[in-house]
Amino acid sequence: MVLALPFQEASAQRWLQTSQLFVNELESNSPPRVLLDTLTQVLKRSDSLKVSRKPDGEEYEISELRDQLINGPGIGLTSANGIFIDYRFEIRNRGFEESIESFRFIYRPTGGTGEDIEMLYVDASETWVKNILRNKGTTLTTNQAALKTFSDQLSFARMAKSGQVVEIAGETVREGFETEKRQLVQKIQRLTYESM
Numbered sequence: 607m608v609l610a611l612p613f614q615e616a617s618a619q620r621w622l623q624t625s626q627l628f629v630n631e632l633e634s635n636s637p638p639r640v641l642l643d644t645l646t647q648v649l650k651r652s653d654s655l656k657v658s659r660k661p662d663g664e665e666y667e668i669s670e671l672r673d674q675l676i677n678g679p680g681i682g683l684t685s686a687n688g689i690f691i692d693y694r695f696e697i698r699n700r701g702f703e704e705s706i707e708s709f710r711f712i713y714r715p716t717g718g719t720g721e722d723i724e725m726l727y728v729d730a731s732e733t734w735v736k737n738i739l740r741n742k743g744t745t746l747t748t749n750q751a752a753l754k755t756f757s758d759q760l761s762f763a764r765m766a767k768s769g770q771v772v773e774i775a776g777e778t779v780r781e782g783f784e785t786e787k788r789q790l791v792q793k794i795q796r797l798t799y800e801s802m
Contacts, residue, residue: 626773637759
């Protein structure tokens with residue numbers, strides 16, 4: 607007697623790493639600034655999408671969030687001058703995979719005085735955010751028909767050049783961890799370029 611069992615692909619995970627990158631100074635045409643503008647526009651056009659100011663925070667429609675920021679700390683969403691991007695890296699049977707897990711836009715007072723003000727938290731696993739990352743972006747100045755998607759522009763290998771690794775595997779990176787940060791950046795860049 608032969609027993610036929612359905613074949614299932616082994617999904618052994620060989621490597622997993624998470625990291626958080628901080629980019630301050632969101633210049634007017636930088637990918638994080640354009641992403642913030644795009645997210646805001648999509649949220650304005652929707653009656654059902656809600657966001658929060660921080661992870662696990664109360665959810666608001668974009669108009670409520672804007673009012674809360676103006677009436678509270680007296681700033682608007684365009685005042686965001688920093689972004690935390692959470693990444694997840696995996697090597698599985700399919701090869702190397704990088705994903706953006708979340709964005710957290712903040713306002714950091716100039717001169718380093720005062721605390722960061724949480725402005726907008728976006729869970730990148732939500733379908734509407736995934737669609738923005740995959741299908742929206744900026745056009746090339748040399749070819750306006752070509753689109754550079756946000757997922758490409760905000761990849762770890764690209765953003766690590768202008769950002770600062772602040773967390774690895776859930777642990778805050780403090781002074782003296784430059785070697786660990788450099789090794790992670792080099793490994794991710796190598797894995798990224800090998801998978802292209």
